[in-house]
Amino acid sequence: MEVKVLPSLLSADFLNLRDDIVRMESAQVDMFHLDVMDGQFVPNISYGLPLIEAIRRGTDAPLDVHLMTEDPEQFIETLGEIGVDMVSFHIEATAHAHRLVKYIKAQGMRAGIALNPQTPIIQVTHLLGDVDYVLIMTVNPGFGGQSFIDAGIDKIKELSAIRSEKNLDFEIEVDGGINDETAKHCIDAGATLLVSGSYLFKARDAKEMVQLLRGQHEG
Template sequence: MNILAPSILSADFTILGQQIKETEAAGAQYLHFDVMDGIFVPSISFGLPVLKSIRKASKQVYDVHLMIEEPIRYIEHFVESGADIITFHVEAASDSREVIDKIRSLGKKVGLAIKPKTPVEAVVPYLEHIDMLLVMTVEPGFGGQKYMDECTDKIKEARKLISDAGLSVDVEIDGGVTVDNVNVPLEAGANVIVAGSAVFNGDISENVKNLLGKMQ
């Protein structure tokens, strides 16, 4: 099943709850929550208080993407604040298996992310222990970037590795998706699509419905 995950990084925070409800009403199954620490990535975004406050805004799956150094430090806090899926970067953890086990022990789904320049091979040891692999299709840290075409082959490689291993692991992509190019990662093997500007710029309901229409 193909899933749309609107990224609130592109939302209007003066009316955030209202916009979240709008994405849910239009059919978006997930809500993507980008956490940036200013160290692993240059930007600082938002954290625990924001997640906790918006948890009641919808019944969507809250897909929390940690772009932070040593994520093990905050796993319990993000679970307590309402995360359903916690995704962390293989590049940011000194012991990825420890982080995976921590998330799993708290009853949540596990995602593992790689930057555009990180080879897919970096996640091979962990594939059987995760629920989702996030292939970044822009450099993490800023919204509104253009989709990096060279990442399409990485999506194909990731899907092949998962299929060859007989695993049931989602492939999520994040960065540069528009209604005009969403078919590219889907055809390459992705099934969870993060979209920020493509959802929140303009008519949210119409944008969600148009994206979902292209994702069928």
């Protein structure tokens, strides 16, 4: 599968958000990653549906929404109406994960399941035939700029082995501490969707960084 780079807008300059979106589009990113936090499931609050709707109007790039919230079901219909392309929710946040996956797909979006660093893969193996992607958190969710948790590599490898063994086609997304070094480890382990925040937004040449992230599987 082709490696895709997703800048996390949590690391953008919110006073100049449109400029940052245009800058990332010029860097030829594949889509944008949006973290929705409710101050309950995670200790931070990020942004809500009105801002996502504004971002949708401001870019033609696909939008990947990561719900770090309790009761993720409440947002799905509106996200579909806004025109979001991908939605992931946390297995730890709902008692009805399979039903929610079906609900997301019914709204015309790709469905993903996310796991906190301490949550083992076995918690989502029953969903792997139904989801479009699995999001492995390689930092504790809630804040940007954290260091990569190495144990996430083993989880990516485990997922990749299951995918091959059962001939499934879900993608593996990784979020947290992604730079050119950690990206290589993730890609080698089987990841294809790389979420990167401060590494991209603080770069003098974001396009070069995007190419670096994509190229980590070569040679």
